[in-house]
Amino acid sequence: AQSVTQPDIHITVSEGASLELRCNYSYGATPYLFWYVQSPGQGLQLLLKYFSGDTLVQGIKGFEAEFKRSQSSFNLRKPSVLWSDAAEYFCAVGGAGNTGKLIFGQGTTLQVKP
Amino acid sequence: ETGVTQTPRHLVMGMTNKKSLKCEQHLGHNAMYWYKQSAKKPLELMFVYNFKEQTENNSVPSRFSPECPNSSHLFLHLHTLQPEDSALYLCASSQEGGPQHFGDGTRLSIL
Numbered sequence: 001a002q003s004v005t006q007p008d009i010h011i012t013v014s015e016g017a018s019l020e021l022r023c024n025y026s027y028g029a030t031p032y033l034f035w036y037v038q039s040p041g042q043g044l045q046l047l048l049k050y051f052s053g054d055t056l057v058q059g060i061k062g063f064e065a066e067f068k069r070s071q072s073s074f075n076l077r078k079p080s081v082l083w084s085d086a087a088e089y090f091c092a093v094g095g096a097g098n099t100g101k102l103i104f105g106q107g108t109t110l111q112v113k114p
Numbered sequence: 115e116t117g118v119t120q121t122p123r124h125l126v127m128g129m130t131n132k133k134s135l136k137c138e139q140h141l142g143h144n145a146m147y148w149y150k151q152s153a154k155k156p157l158e159l160m161f162v163y164n165f166k167e168q169t170e171n172n173s174v175p176s177r178f179s180p181e182c183p184n185s186s187h188l189f190l191h192l193h194t195l196q197p198e199d200s201a202l203y204l205c206a207s208s209q210e211g212g213p214q215h216f217g218d219g220t221r222l223s224i225l
Contacts, residue, residue, distance in 0.1 A: 004156075032211060032212060034212060036216075041218070042218050042219075043118070043120075043204050043206075043216030043217050043218045043219050044157075044204065044206075044213075044216040045216065046213075046214050046215070049211065049212070051211060090156075090157065092157075092212075094212050100145060100147045100159060100162040100170060100206070100208070100212055100213055101159055101162070101170055101172070102157075102159065102212055102213070103156075104156040104157040105156060106155075106156055107156075
């Protein structure tokens, strides 16, 4: 079955600390992988995506993610978190083409302590 | 400014009402999407349009009727909704490879 698991529902980190949000997926074909962020009252914003090539992907706002096929993972990282990074983060997986039929994880809520 | 504009931002309607949600993008994207976001549940794809043609209908009940008159506009017509349809409805667009830009959504409440 195709699925996305974000094991951490809620994470709290201190401002300036490093961050890693976990994402594991199950997908039968070559996956397209995405990370989105959602602030309260707003829609989702695409942080980064992986289609092929270099397995370390750079995104906006200083985020990066690494695709590890052997572990079926696509973890999101940031070396130094800002207070403004507090939001909900979603990992998603899909196949080739523009079907938009992404499978989303349940999301991880990030709280940042000053 | 996300490039995708949704109206209205909030909508309260009775179960017998008919209303429409509107989405507009001027990013030059070819694909537009409707997603449903309910509390405690993952984001659910509803419909996808590519070049004005519907390419995905994710087993959505017929009380939701999409319309895409051109590549820049997408509507979701609502009628005879149920309380469980209360949710945040998100529109998105992309050029290729999955939804790229999302609107801020319409918060729908069914009385």
